Amino acid sequence: MKILSWNCQGLGNPQTVQNLLLLVKDKTPNVVFLMETKLVASKVEGIKRRLGWEGCFVVDPMGRKGGLALLWCKEKEVEILNYSQHHINAMVRSEEKKMSWLLSGFYGHPVVSKRKNTWDLLSLLNSASEMPWCVIGDFNEILCQTEKMGGRPRPETQMVDFRKxxxxxxxFDLGWKGNKYTWSNKHMDSTFTKERLDRAVANLKWSETFCDRVVETLNVVQSDHMALMLDLRQQYLVNRKRRRLFRFEAKWIRDEEGAGVVERAWRRADVDPNPIRNIQRKLNGCKGDLIRWGNSKDKEVIALLK
Incomplete structure (x- = not known):
């Protein structure tokens, strides 16, 4: 399954609609989430028919601003749960996995003073479900200064609120493949600025279910925003050997050497402003170190037995 997300900044322009149709034809997504459509439902329905798709849900714009749309290829794949001017929440049925998961198309408030309201919205969406959950869209915010190039530095308080x-x-941020920066002001002078405003994030249940997913940034002609393609890559899992699960061996910690491996892994320097990601990195590093050390100890035991 593939999910395409794009802040299209107005579907009233025929060229924008043509870019969307070409994007869908080339990348073959199953679901498309659009932001700033600036178009009423009846007009978006026309685009759905041109795609030859079965499902469409639209949040009408407020005057000439905003507007969201979720379109999907097969009627039974998606069920709309709730919505607002800043999100569309849907249940997605995965035939390959024989399961359902929660998809939230998300649009962070463009006004800084009101952006906290959309962070509160995230918490409301989270409290409504303990399912595998993925959120994709334009958050209108960055996590750290390295996600911005050019222009004035982002106020730290804004980034702290987003990280929190x-x-x-x-x-957890699902990362990216391709261009890191998803938005640019397109200026051709010293005021040129680009930022990573669009992203996909997910909870642990979702990440463990779709461990081979890829988020790719896609350039769109005449658009300030790049599109995101979230590819769950289930087709590649069919013939792949099942990955061996990591299990911690109690004997490792009883060995002085093993305890040292854990201690060294945990003392590695923090390199990410997000404390959760730092813990993840240390856990992954500790796991890898323990597997390598454990394998070497097993080989020593086998050699002694011979």
Whole structure:
């Protein structure tokens, strides 16, 4: 399954609609989430028919601003749960996995003073479900200064609020493939600025279910925003050997050497402003170190037995 997310900044322009149709034809997503459509439901329905798709849900814009749309290829794949001017919440049925998961198309408030309201919205969406959950869209915020190039530095308080919103809701950034920066002001002078405003995040249940997912940034002609393609890559799992689960062996910690492996892994320097990601990195590093050390000890035992 593939989910396409794009802040299209107005579907009233025929060229924008043509870019969307070409994008869908080329990348073959199953679901498309659009932000700033600036178009009423009846007009978006026309785009659905041009795609030859079966499902469409629209949040009408407020005057000439905003507007969201979720379109999907097969009627039975998606069920709309709730919505607002800043989100569309849907249940997605995965035939390959024989399961359902929660998809939230999300649009962070463009006005800084009101952005905290959308972080509160994230918490409301989180409290409504303990299912595998993925959130994708334009958050209108960055996590750290390295996600911005050019222009004035982002106020630290804004980034702290965003990081806290993700941490509080146990959502992890799914990363990217391609261009890091998803928005640009397109200026051709010293005021040129680009930022990573669009992203996909998910909870642990979702991440463990779709461990081979990829988030790719896609360039769209004449658009300030790049599109995101979340590819769950289930087709690649069919013939792949099942990955061996990591299990901690109690004997490792009883060995002085093993205890040292854990201690060294945990003392590695923090390199990420997000404390959750730092813990994840240390856990993964500790796991790898223990597997390598454990394998070497097993080989020593086998050699002695011979």
């Amino acid at each position: 919103a993700l941490d509080d809701n146990r959502l």
